[in-house]
Amino acid sequence: MNRLPISVPTTAATLCAAALVTTSALAQQGVQINTDANGRDKTGDAGNEPSIAVSPTNPLQIVIGWREFPTVNSDARKAGFGYSHDGGLTWTNGGYLDPPPGWSQSTQQTDPVLGADSSGTFFYWSEPFRPDAAQWIYPSTDGGVTWGTPSAAQSPTNGDKDWMAIDTTGGVGDGHIYGGWNHFNLGGQCFVRSTDGGNSFSTPVRIADAGGTQWMMHFAVDPDGDVYAAWRNMSRNAIYITKSTNAKNAGTTPTFDAFGSGGYNGLDIKIDSGNDPDFLGINPVGFHQIYLGIDHSNGPRRGWVYCLWADKRRDGSDIYFARSNDGGFTWVTGIRVNDDPSGTYQWMPAMSVAPNGRIDACWYDTRNHSGTYPNSEMFYSFSLDGGDHWSVGRRISDSFSTRIGWPSQQKIGDYIDSRSDSDSMMIAYAATFTGGQDVYFMRVEPTLLTVDNLVAGQNAHIAVTGAVPNKPVWVAASTSGTGSTYVSQLTVYLGLDQPFQVDKQVKADANGNASWDVFVPNAGKGQQVWFQAVQSENGSNMVSGVIQ
Numbered sequence: 001m002n003r004l005p006i007s008v009p010t011t012a013a014t015l016c017a018a019a020l021v022t023t024s025a026l027a028q029q030g031v032q033i034n035t036d037a038n039g040r041d042k043t044g045d046a047g048n049e050p051s052i053a054v055s056p057t058n059p060l061q062i063v064i065g066w067r068e069f070p071t072v073n074s075d076a077r078k079a080g081f082g083y084s085h086d087g088g089l090t091w092t093n094g095g096y097l098d099p100p101p102g103w104s105q106s107t108q109q110t111d112p113v114l115g116a117d118s119s120g121t122f123f124y125w126s127e128p129f130r131p132d133a134a135q136w137i138y139p140s141t142d143g144g145v146t147w148g149t150p151s152a153a154q155s156p157t158n159g160d161k162d163w164m165a166i167d168t169t170g171g172v173g174d175g176h177i178y179g180g181w182n183h184f185n186l187g188g189q190c191f192v193r194s195t196d197g198g199n200s201f202s203t204p205v206r207i208a209d210a211g212g213t214q215w216m217m218h219f220a221v222d223p224d225g226d227v228y229a230a231w232r233n234m235s236r237n238a239i240y241i242t243k244s245t246n247a248k249n250a251g252t253t254p255t256f257d258a259f260g261s262g263g264y265n266g267l268d269i270k271i272d273s274g275n276d277p278d279f280l281g282i283n284p285v286g287f288h289q290i291y292l293g294i295d296h297s298n299g300p301r302r303g304w305v306y307c308l309w310a311d312k313r314r315d316g317s318d319i320y321f322a323r324s325n326d327g328g329f330t331w332v333t334g335i336r337v338n339d340d341p342s343g344t345y346q347w348m349p350a351m352s353v354a355p356n357g358r359i360d361a362c363w364y365d366t367r368n369h370s371g372t373y374p375n376s377e378m379f380y381s382f383s384l385d386g387g388d389h390w391s392v393g394r395r396i397s398d399s400f401s402t403r404i405g406w407p408s409q410q411k412i413g414d415y416i417d418s419r420s421d422s423d424s425m426m427i428a429y430a431a432t433f434t435g436g437q438d439v440y441f442m443r444v445e446p447t448l449l450t451v452d453n454l455v456a457g458q459n460a461h462i463a464v465t466g467a468v469p470n471k472p473v474w475v476a477a478s479t480s481g482t483g484s485t486y487v488s489q490l491t492v493y494l495g496l497d498q499p500f501q502v503d504k505q506v507k508a509d510a511n512g513n514a515s516w517d518v519f520v521p522n523a524g525k526g527q528q529v530w531f532q533a534v535q536s537e538n539g540s541n542m543v544s545g546v547i548q
Contacts, residue, residue: 029398029433030442033064033082033091046072046405046437047080048413050428051113055143056168057120059421060087063144064428065112065124066439068096069407077407079109079126080439083144088426088441092145100128100136100150107131114417115166117175123198125153125164125179132156135181137164137198153192153201159183161287161414165219165227169296173225173248180207180217180229188264189217189231195250207256209263210236216414220292222303226258228328230292230307232274239290239309240268243328259329272333277310277317277347282366282373282402288317289415291350297357301386303327308337308351308361315342319349319363323387337381339393339484339493340367345374348412350427352420358446359383360425362418364402365393375399378429382446384541389482392492392532392539396444398433405436412437445512449475449533449540455548456525462516464533464540467508471535475502475516478530482542490536502531520547 034047046069055061061083068080079097084090099107108130116122122140124147127133134155138147153162164179177198183190188208192201208214212235220228225248230241244266247254257266277288290309295301304325311320314336322333338346349363361383364376378397381390402412416429427442445466452461467473474490476499483497506514514533524547533540 028396028442029431030427030440031088031091033093033439033441034066034068034080035093041434041436041438043436044072045070046407047439048411048430048437049112049415050430050439051417052419052426052428052441053114053116053122054419054421054426055116055120055122056118058143061085061120061143062088062426062441063114063122063140064439064441065114066430067110067112067413072405072407072436075408077108077110079112079124081124081144084441085143088443091441094144097124097126097138097147100134100152100155103128111160111162113162113164115164115177117166117197118168118170119175121197123164123166123177125162126150127160127162133158133160135162135179137177139198151199151201153179154204157183157204158185159190161215161217163217163219165221167221167225167248169221169223169225171225171248176248176250178219178221178227178247180204180219182215182217187211188214189229191229191254191256191265193247193254202254206264207242207266208233208240209268210240212236215287216289218290218292220294220305222294222305223296224303226327228292228294228305229256230271230290232276232288232290234274234276237273237275239271239274239307241271241307241328242266242268258327269328271307271322271331272320273313274309275311275313277312280317280345280347282345282376283347283411285409286411287414288347293351293353293359295353295357295386296355299357301325301357304386306351306353306359306387308349310347310349310363315344317345317347319346319361321361321387325386335387337361337390338363338365338379339390340365346379348416350416350418352418352425354420354422356422358420359387360418360420360446361390362396362425362427362444365395368395369399373401373403375401378427378442380425380444382425382541389495389542391446391541392494392534394447394538396442397431400431400433402432405432447533447535447538447540449531449543451531451543451545454520454529454545456520456522458520459517460520462502462518462531464508464514465512467512467514467533468535468538469508469510469512471508472505473508473514474505474534476500476532476534477502479527481530487534490534492534492537492539494532494534494539495542496530496532499532
């Protein structure tokens with residue numbers, strides 16, 4: 001009879017004694033988007049800084065926009081876009097957006113940000129910047145196949161690094177488009193709003209209190225329709241956030257005074273020290289985007305606000321996380337997401353929150369490479385408890401160099417992007433698998449562990465979903481609690497202290513499912529046990545329970 005070995009804890013080495021020959025994780029690339037008409041790679045071009053949007057009315061419709069450099073011999077760029085109508089299985093490269101009305105065909109466009117409203121209309125925010133700088137928004141009502149005449153958020157303008165969010169709450173602000181950028185004439189981050197589906201926008205107003213060097217704005221809308229904006233202030237080594245509770249009201253002039261009056265249009269709050277990693281040798285002129293996310297589930301963390309960013313407080317760059325459970329007034333900070341030792345780079349992150357409240361994070365990671373300019377791989381982790389605990393960092397892509405395929409600008413961009421549904425994280429990112437910079441779509445599912453019927457004298461049922469298909473899965477347990485244990489045979493960190501193996505390994509099926517029925521001994525009654533599933537370079541969430 002298979003038994004839960006409660007009375008005989010063993011070491012991490014014993015946990016993997018059966019794994020004399022381990023398997024490689026399922027490395028992949030995803031689907032390349034910036035291809036030619038036959039789906040083949042185009043040589044001599046470059047694509048980076050992708051942004052992704054998914055239709056709320058038809059999740060099979062996904063659109064990605066990016067900076068497309070027709071030739072790497074120049075930093076001249078266009079607003080590239082591609083679309084999928086089968087959930088990301090296949091993609092069509094739609095080419096470039098037309099310049100705004102009255103602008104010449106030689107106009108360059110940069111910094112794409114995409115979103116979709118509750119009706120399924122997609123919006124593409126683009127920043128034309130040569131010969132003049134401006135902010136324009138294009139609509140698409142056919143799933144990104146064609147794009148209508150754009151409207152100006154401001155044209156011309158003097159600024160850079162735009163972002164936007166669209167209210168899809170179903171409340172009074174549903175359909176409102178909120179955006180902003182670093183407005184040089186105003187001296188800081190600004191805000192604009194459209195209440196008519198992007199046809200017109202309010203006059204930009206400054207909302208950043210502190211001056212100095214500030215970049216990488218991000219927006220989010222909570223379940224009540226309140227609007228959050230956050231950004232890096234390099235001069236103050238800070239990430240600031242501000243909030244409006246009346247921007248959702250179309251007849252009201254928006255103010256960002258939820259945290260108090262004063263400042264520019266209301267006060268800002270410091271989330272944490274930003275510790276910006278600066279210009280890394282593997283991305284010499286690249287900035288580091290921050291991300292906001294909000295729980296829209298009907299669970300206990302509904303309305304919680306999250307922030308994710310790259311941070312150099314420990315070494316060259318790590319991924320850090322903060323959360324607020326009181327509408328942004330106070331923050332729990334300093335939570336590190338990546339689980340590797342110091343001395344490597346974790347950078348270029350993205351974060352999105354699933355409708356069920358799961359937090360997904362991905363990033364570029366050099367932990368498996370060495371040298372002055374190490375290669376990167378995409379890693380993934382998720383949290384089911386508001387960011388208190390994160391799953392094992394899981395390698396989800398092949399290795400690629402971020403120092404090849406540059407256009408004249410010498411970077412692979414400032415950001416990637418993601419969206420999450422209840423079952424997966426959808427990622428748009430740039431990589432150099434073909435020798436040049438290209439844009440890819442990837443979907444990754446979290447590896448979820450459940451443990452039912454933890455009763456002495458009976459069989460407990462342990463199940464895993466979302467594992468790497470057709471690969472071995474082990475279940476580890478601990479009676480000592482959580483910790484950090486490196487299992488060298490599987491190249492993975494467990495979140496358990498003194499883990500031991502439960503039962504035998506099971507090969508996940510073609511859908512990534514595996515299960516065990518394990519007898520719980522009577523001697524274990526009253527004992528708390530922590531569980532985690534593990535594969536080569538992959539691990540699940542942690543589950544704990546007291547044997548009844």
